[in-house]
Amino acid sequence: MTTDSLQRMSVALIEKIAASGRVILLANNPLLTPALIDSLNIQDTDIVVSFNKCRNLPSLRRRHVNVFMHRHNYRKGGYFGYPYKGMLRLFSWFNPRLYSVMLGGDDSTLPRSGTFSFLPLRQAFPALQTYPYEGLPTRGGPSTGFYALAFFDYLKQLKGASFDILLVGFSDEGGTFWDGHAWEFEREWIKSSAVMVVKP
Incomplete structure (x- = not known):
């Protein structure tokens, strides 16, 4: 496996992920309640991953390692949910354990300021080797959640x-x-993997 996809990822974040007990991916689902998130009993050694506009922000805790992944908006430019505004901005200001990751795009689309990692699309992660791109629209590909899953699976291996x-x-x-x-x-x-699934 190649490590090219890690070249623009935070070294500190990679080390934290590798040493973590769990990587917890939270969907932007209105049925995902604070009570359900609390029931996960998230530990300081866990990594909590949120996506785009991070709609679960009220349930997140600053003492945890939070990763916010923002996918490139190819229609309008920029990245969904970034730069941060409102409560997300406050959360980022007072959370030294927050890591931002831009997913997709290229050097011309990346934000001009801020501290973030960059994860290109179309990487040769094992979970994506047989992904059926040919049957999808031109801009089609893995969902943001599945791409993140493929990345963490790759890093684990x-x-x-x-x-x-x-x-x-x-x-x-x-x-x-x-x-x-x-x-x-x-x-x-x-279904065929060792990934654990918690439904709302």
């Missing part, structure tokens, strides 16, 4: 790490919203 990966609040009905992702492929990969 690369580092020989033992952390568990949890998907929390992700719906099986995502395929009804947009045909640009290979939803059935993603569901079947998850």
